[in-house]
Amino acid sequence: MKQFISVNDVSNINTLVEKALAYKADPYKDRTLGADKRIGLLFLNPSLRTRLSTQVAAGNLGMEAIVFNVDKEGWALEFEEGAIMSGSSVEHIKDAAPILGSYFDILCIRTFPSLKNREDDYSELYISQFIKYCGVPVISLESATLHPLQSLTDIVTIKEVLSGNAAIKSKPKIVLTWAPHVKALPQCVANSFAQWINAWGEAEFVITHPEDYELSEAFTRGATITTNQDEALKDADFVYVKNWSTFKDYGKIYENDPRWMLTDAKLQLTNNAKVMHCLPVRRNVELSDEILDGPNSIVTQQAGNRVWAAQAVISEILVSSK
Numbered sequence: 001m002k003q004f005i006s007v008n009d010v011s012n013i014n015t016l017v018e019k020a021l022a023y024k025a026d027p028y029k030d031r032t033l034g035a036d037k038r039i040g041l042l043f044l045n046p047s048l049r050t051r052l053s054t055q056v057a058a059g060n061l062g063m064e065a066i067v068f069n070v071d072k073e074g075w076a077l078e079f080e081e082g083a084i085m086s087g088s089s090v091e092h093i094k095d096a097a098p099i100l101g102s103y104f105d106i107l108c109i110r111t112f113p114s115l116k117n118r119e120d121d122y123s124e125l126y127i128s129q130f131i132k133y134c135g136v137p138v139i140s141l142e143s144a145t146l147h148p149l150q151s152l153t154d155i156v157t158i159k160e161v162l163s164g165n166a167a168i169k170s171k172p173k174i175v176l177t178w179a180p181h182v183k184a185l186p187q188c189v190a191n192s193f194a195q196w197i198n199a200w201g202e203a204e205f206v207i208t209h210p211e212d213y214e215l216s217e218a219f220t221r222g223a224t225i226t227t228n229q230d231e232a233l234k235d236a237d238f239v240y241v242k243n244w245s246t247f248k249d250y251g252k253i254y255e256n257d258p259r260w261m262l263t264d265a266k267l268q269l270t271n272n273a274k275v276m277h278c279l280p281v282r283r284n285v286e287l288s289d290e291i292l293d294g295p296n297s298i299v300t301q302q303a304g305n306r307v308w309a310a311q312a313v314i315s316e317i318l319v320s321s322k
């Protein structure tokens, strides 16, 4: 693996998932693989899970991990080619990225979308420029449109649950449901989950959202899409809850009906579904306390698995770079 930006960088999803689960069973089995190597984690936006799980994963492989909160501690970066830098940006990515590439063996970056201009965000300018100029393998810690480490974790968690639950049929029904939120959020997690579940191909996959909340077909093609949440939830084995803002009329909140929040009553429609969320979650807005604190929630298991997904990806890149 030369980089990890989307599912397209993965030759075999199941093999990578097995690798992550093998690290969960034996975290230090490759403790010297990354000896004398350094990984840089660059954050242009906040994080809890991604930052810490990736640091832990790198440490398990014997790598030194250095975190740089670029948004708070670094110079304001310019990403546009040919920009006349007379505004607030101080340093061009063309100058910064090769320097970072000389300090690190692997670079990871988190760059959220602006949600102001769809074409700009969906061009993935920031991470593309970074890849173009840094000269070392890049891992996405969530970009403008995708969150691949989260999606790999999600499939790791689904497979882990499946392996210990004979009550779920071999091709589970997985439902991605929109949920209300007070802020306009990126489509990244939903796009990425859809892209990975479709590529994985081992589930009946349904996406449900209010009217006008369609995601990009580039990611959802292959899924059944409905605006009837109750119908979607019927017999579901997994329910993945996530808010996203509108894609067509980009970055807007059209709908905040609390009836879209998953509750125990709605869960009755499912096959005793396990409930997933990438976190952070707004309690009693996106997801009810009764679900999050109840027996069907696997959000803590899911967040814990972020370490093993990150470790599998870093390991693949280290092996390919040898």
Ligand code: CP
Binding pocket: 046, 047, 048, 049, 050, 051, 142, 150, 278, 279, 280
């Ligand atoms: N799910 C996720 O990416 O969490 P953080 O934003 O805390 O990293």
